[in-house]
Amino acid sequence: MAIGIDPTVDYVFKLLLGSPEHPAITLHFLNAILGDEIQIVEVEILNPILGKEDDLDKLSILDVAARDSSGRLYDIEMQTTLPAGLSQRLAYYTASLYVGQISEGDDYTLLHPAISICVLDAILFRQSPEIHSDFRLRSRGGSLKLTDGLQIHLLELPKYAVPSDNRVITHPVDAWCHFFCRAETMSAQEIERRFQSPAFNEAAEVLEMIQRTPQQRSQYELRLKAQRDERARMQYAVEQARQEGKAEGKAEGKAEGRAEGRAEGEALGRIEILRELLGVDRTSTAGLSLKQLAALESDLQRQLRERGVS
Template sequence: MFRGSGQIHSDFRIRSRDGHLDLTDGLQIHLLELPKYAVPSDSRVITDPVEAWQYFFRRANEMTTQEIEQRFNSPAFTEAAEVLDMIQRTPQQRSQYELRLKAQRDDRARLQQARLEGKAEGKAEGIIKALRGVLGIEPTSLDELSLEQLETIASDLQRQIRERGV
């Protein structure tokens, strides 16, 4: 693309013409000119992340998923290898792969929701315990209140304590 440049990797960003202002730091375009990349021997260890991606893009079609995992030992490359593997599958195999990914995402969402609910329940129990101790209220009367109602009672009590100067 840039024949006059010997650079293999170009990093583009959106800046003002004078170069003093970045429009955003959230957008970068990395261009790898793979024909300029000389693939090293398989025995050489690649430590530079950009070179690792160059090697991956040039050699991934010749490697198995297991070889890619061993060569790069990185979750990003493992995921990229899985995507390449998925692209080569039949439509039915791709559908099964997508269903498995959806199930994994659903499981993570359920677990996250359960954690949030557990935190809210624990917070409500803490408020109830504190209110019982302060007010001497029967446990059953507070158990029926929502978290929002308990927080309102707690806020009112805090306001009353501040007003009394305690």
């Protein structure tokens, strides 16, 4: 039977990755994102959610703040929509995490890397097929590293292609993408077979705990509704903007048409006067564009000047 709990709901996401009771899940996730470059062996959750009644008010802050045993700082967040200014906000949060480590007069060598990880259920970089984007301070060509003190990792879930077979998923990033995209429809046994990792078995237990605990299930439903409402609001805003743009375009087209009509009428009036002054036959001007009428008017004025009439 499917667990029926979506891990991309921010409340669930924080219980999975922000609970000191389940550090193995957080360690596995961080090591998957950071790869072979860093191997974290211990992590401390700095703003834990313990799942107790008196902790529920803390859910207004749904990012996970963590620190590993080497002093590196982490901000982990889930985004189910694409808010305006996301790139700038990620850069701002990471920079704030970095500079907030020291006070005036402290040695800059005391700074530890600040690493932001955003799991995004939307696409920010359509020009790139990469699911996992890793941003650092590098030279334009990438051969020179200024510092690894500022890092931003982005995981764009819609770019993940769910495999059609039931093979075991061994690649760590693919495993987490699959978990975020499909865990809601999987049973705990399917999760165990699919990933064959103690961390994902533990993650399945957290989802089951939320499902069978009335208070946590209620919090989950509230956050799920809030996220759906926000998604609907953003979709409505996009559609409204599209409709307004369409209407504005029609209005501008009509206004341009009226202005062009007035210009054609005025040009025809001047052409008739010039023809009368010149005493020339009146040829049909039907179907002539505004540009062609202007050329005809210019030619008639030239003829008038040649006759010595100003």
